[in-house]
Amino acid sequence: MNYCENKIADGISLISVDAKHFKTTEIAINLAVPLGKETASVNALVINMLSRKNKEYPSMAVLNKKLAYLYGAELSANINKFGDCQVLSIGASCVDDRFSLDGESISFECIKLLASLILNPKLDENGNFYQEDIDAEKRLLIEQIEAENNEKRTYVLRQAERLMFENEIYSTNKFGDIENIKNITAKQCIEAYHKIVETAKISIVVVGSTDTDKTVSYISEEFAKIDRKYTSLNETEFVPCAEKVKEKMERIDVNQGKLVLGFRVNLKPEDKLTPAMRLFCDIFGGGPYSKLFTNVREKMSLCYYCAAGYTKLKSCIMIQCGCNEENMDKAVGEILNQLEAIKSGDFEEEFNSSKISVKDMFLTFNDAPSLLEGWYSNQITQSTLKTPEETVSEIEAVTKEQIIQCAKLLSLDTVYKLSSPKEDK
């Protein structure tokens, strides 16, 4: 499925995917800013606050009523971390215009609403966000962080990242941190807001059957009102190899232990070998045919789950396992054995399975408008856009030699263990 990219202003582009067969239109406005220890919390707070109300819809109840009137259109704010960038988004999903009972253009109404949420915030007579809105949002953002901590699988991954990247910006939590959030002032909020809309790299993604010309001209006109001071984003800090293995055992009251292994990957995000690295990661610990699933989980029963994830932008691979304490060292050893097996070229069957499965998975993106929107939104920090089909061709071209080459680029950096206190045993 083809997309069309329109440059609207300096650092602002609109990507539209024309798809008439979907029932919905999906829209997202994404704003990428540098990730910073000092700014992450307030940026996260501001984007959440913008998604709740604005000048025209001054309370959540009024805004929600508008969304219900737009046939249950769904609105959400999202905060992501892509390398050393924090990406702030507001997205909407609404039914296509052909389902409107009164002939109104639902999708265009949604585009207008999203733009207005970003550009016309609800401010007091001094041009600040209302203190009560800030306070409410502080509570919600802290709860968002606490909820992530409730999920032990996410919690232990965050802890491992914090240790592994302790001297790098990347260790910053995408939501910021609780102590910082508590101290955010109204002045910081409005300053952060202006900085975001003025300097962020902005991509607006629309998937559906909207009138692209009308959307482009509307968005151009609206965003032209901002006094832009765009500067391009910095490259993510690249650490090619681990110096020595960092290890930590954290003890909290859990029923099941968790284990995370963090590997540095000596490969920059723009390198030609990244499609091979993606495939390598899938062979290593992706699908049920992968080395880790078939050996560490199935054959040896060391872990209930054992999966690898490649973060291209940060040049790292993280392996997550559900694992009892008594099996942890054995699991680490076995994971490293499996890596050696790939280095020695022992992955004939996994290679074929992985290629066909990864290819199949990317192509299903074209049938899910929300995934397609995410596909393009998530490329905001990249200089050139790729379609799922282009990614598939890159994967198809990967050779076995490249997989071996990729396996040799890994170095173990961090081993993080989570288990219950010893006296309970």
Next chain:
Amino acid sequence: MKKVNSEILGDSYYEIEHESGLKIFVMPKENYSSTYAIFGTKYGSIDNRFKRSDKEEWTVVPEGIAHFLEHKLFESEDLDAFARYAKTGASANAYTSFDKTCYLFKCSDNFEASLEILLDFVTHPYFTAKTVEKEQGIIGQEITMYYDDAGWMSTFNLLKCLYKNHPVRIDIAGTVNSIAQITDKLLYDCYDTFYNLNNMCLAVAGDVTPEQVVKMCDKMLKKAPDIKIERSFEDEPREIVKDYEEYHLAMNMPVFAFGYKEECKKPEQDVKTVAETTVLLEILAGDTSELYNEMFEEGLINASFSKEYFTGYGYEAILFEGESENPNAVSEKIKQAVAKLKNDGISQEQFETARRSLYGKEIMNYNYVSYIANNFINCEFNGWDSIFDILEAYKTVTKEDIEKRLNCVMDEKYSALSVVKGK
């Protein structure tokens, strides 16, 4: 083969009574390049006591056996199902719920080869004492994982508060002790009873034709013996067991589940009742409601708040779940809002807003082949005529229907709160 159209959606599907006894649904989706197939049996964690029409005696089996069986079916004497799918590229999975077990895959290529694998492994069980024993260890770990899952624990603790006898109160995967009692013989008993094609359903949506599906079923499926299954549950009293439960985990943000046990007058709910209750819950606690907005502004709830009409064979409840620093205040607020709505009645505007929103959201679901295929299974096992009925019901339901429904449900006497919080 019967073709069913929805004018609203512009979609059609085919319904087929296959000679093997299997019910088949196929929805071709124009311009789609992927396909989702799901093969399910009306057999879940609540089916622990049953009788076949060709046998005299009742069979009682250990808790968690349906889920155990799901795990075991992926194995065969030679290649397991995952290894076979690895050659077609399909991404496969399975799940067990209270009242069904389903096996599924999605793919963009090699659909027929993947469908052949699905139909083959689900109809060819292979268990031995040794493979059963190995699985007990793996499932034991899975069960333990749920004990750290706050959302899961709060839901199941609530069901234990509401239900005294009905097996909806037990964990879907059972317990380490209950699964220790599972044997290969018991697995075959359950398999032979519930994996009878007359008790199953196949649904496919996406880049597919009904002919492709029927051709593969002709090749792979044999006619199943015509047996009926009787389900029996101990009588469930109207009363609840207790109105509060608390569980502790290493965490900061408390998670809650608050619910009303409803009187289950017949074992399964019709589509009209489901639509009415869904609209009612949207009016009461949807994001345009006074209750939702007040609780949000007072700092009692966040975006994780949800509501559900939770119903299946022999059980019916209304659940509210989420995260809150003060779950007691949330449950009190909900009770007050119910009383107020019962007293004041529903306004035309509240009704129209909720209905319009639900109507749009249901249309949006039809983008997704996974939703469509799963919905076929749900509707078939619930005994509904068509997956399009719910959309029609949203169109035809009246404010008076909702008010009538309101007066039958959410009686404080039968409500309970379950909280999971830090130690």
